[in-house]
C-alpha cells in the first residue's frame with residue numbers, strides 16, 4: 001500500500017533528530033540489520049491512530065558557513081516540495097524568527113503543498129505561547145507548539161499532519177496497472193532501460209552522472225498490458241558533497257519504492273555490488289516489495305561460460321538478506337534479455353499476491369516440525385500449533401506458538417524455507433508474525 005510522504009524541513013539544531021526519534025521510536029534506522037549498511041535517520045515509518053506515513057528528513061549535514069545556510073535551506077525545501085505530500089516546517093521558539101525562515105516559508109507557500117508549521121522547544125506552553133504567536137508572521141498558517149524533548153503537543157501536531165492526507169491519493173491504489181520502480185545508483189543505466197523499453201528516446205541520456213531530468217512515470221505496453229514505470233533517474237540536484245547526493249538518492253528511492261509493486265534494482269555489471277547498492281536494496285526489502293536485481297551493462301564485461309554463475313553467487317553473497325530476489329542479466333544498450341524482464345515482473349507480481357490455503361500450510365508446518373524438532377530452552381520446548389496466511393503484498397503468515405521467546409529467528413527461517421520449497425515465492429519477501437496461544441489443557 002502506498003503511504004503518504006511527510007518531509008521535515010528545518011535549520012540545523014531546531015530539533016529535527018529529536019522529533020524524528022520521538023515519532024519513530026526504535027524503527028528509525030534504515031536496513032540496520034544488514035551488513036555493510038550504516039544507521040541513518042533519513043526516513044522512518046510513523047503510525048498515528050489508524051494512519052501510517054513515511055517521514056523523511058530532507059536536511060542533511062550542517063552547512064559550513066552562515067552564507068551557505070540559505071542555499072542549504074532552499075535545497076531542503078525543494079526536495080520536500082518535489083517529493084512530499086505534506087511538509088512539516090520545523091522552527092525553534094528559542095532562536096525565534098530568522099531571515100531564512102521567511103525565504104523558506106515563501107517557497108513553501110508558493111508550492112501550494114500542504115504545510116504544517118511546527119514550533120519546537122516550547123517546553124512550557126503557558127510561558128512561551130506569546131513567542132509562538134510571532135511565527136504567524138511567516139504567513140503559512142497556525143504555528144503548532146511542541147516540545148520534541150518532552151513529547152508535548154506531538155498528538156495535536158500529528159492530527160494536523162494527517163488532516164492533509166489526500167483521499168484522492170487512494171485512487172492510485174485503484175489503478176490496477178502494475179507499478180514498477182527502477183532504482184539504483186546514478187549512472188547504472190536506469191533511464192537507458194526505460195528508454196529501451198519504450199523503444200524511443202524520450203528521455204535524454206547522458207554520460208554524466210545525475211544529468212537526466214525529473215522522475216516521470218512512464219507507461220509501457222507489453223503484450224497488450226500496460227505497466228507503469230517509476231523512474232528515479234535524474235538526481236538533478238547539484239551538490240559537491242557526497243553525503244548530500246547520497247541522501248537525495250535515498251529520498252528519491254524511498255518515495256518511488258513506496259509507490260511500487262515491484263522494484264527493479266539496477267546494478268552496474270562493470271562495478272559489481274557496492275555499499276550504496278546494498279542500502280538501496282535494503283529499502284525495497286524492508287518495505288516488502290517484489291524485487292528483481294537487474295545486472296545491467298552485461299555487454300560491457302568480458303565473460304566466459306562461468307561468469308553468470310560466479311556473478312550470481314557474488315550478488316547473493318553481498319545481498320544475503322534477500323536471497324529470494326530474482327536476478328537477471330541485461331543490457332539496455334543492446335536490448336539483451338530486456339523482454340524477459342516483463343516475464344520476471346509478471347512472475348514476481350503473482351508471487352506477491354499468492355495465497356496459500358491454511359490446510360496446506362499446516363501440513364507443511366507439521367511435516368517440517370516432525371523432520372526437525374523445534375528448539376527448547378530450560379526444559380521447555382517450542383510448540384507450533386497453527387499457521388495461516390493473513391495478507392499478501394508481501395505474503396504474511398501468522399504462526400501460533402506456545403511461547404514466543406522460544407521461536408528463534410533460525411527456526412522461523414527454517415519454516416520459511418520449507419514454505420519456499422513448496423511454493424517458491426520467488427522475488428518476494430515473506431513476513432512471519434509469531435503469536436502466543438495458551439496450550440490446551
Ligand SMILES: Nc1nc2c(ncn2[C@@H]2O[C@H](COP(=O)(O)OP(=O)(O)OP(=O)(O)O)[C@@H](O)[C@H]2O)c(=O)[nH]1
Nearest residue numbers: 011012013014015016017018121122147148149150
Ligand atoms: N529545550 C528543548 N531542547 C530541545 C528540544 N528538542 C530538541 N532540543 C535540543 O536541541 C538541540 C538540537 O536538536 P537536534 O534534534 O539535534 O536538532 P537537528 O535539527 O536534528 O539538528 P541537525 O542534526 O544539526 O540538523 C539538542 O541539544 C536537543 O536536545 C525541545 O523540545 N526543547
Ligand SMILES: Nc1nc2c(ncn2[C@@H]2O[C@H](COP(=O)(O)OP(=O)(O)OP(=O)(O)O)[C@@H](O)[C@H]2O)c(=O)[nH]1
Nearest residue numbers: 186187188189190191192210233234297331332333
Ligand atoms: N555498455 C553499456 N552502457 C550502458 C548500458 N546502459 C546504460 N549505459 C550507459 O551508462 C550511462 C548512464 O546511463 P543512464 O541511463 O543515464 O543511467 P541512470 O541510472 O539513468 O543515471 P542517472 O540519471 O544519473 O541516475 C550512459 O552513458 C549509458 O549510455 C548498457 O547496457 N551497456
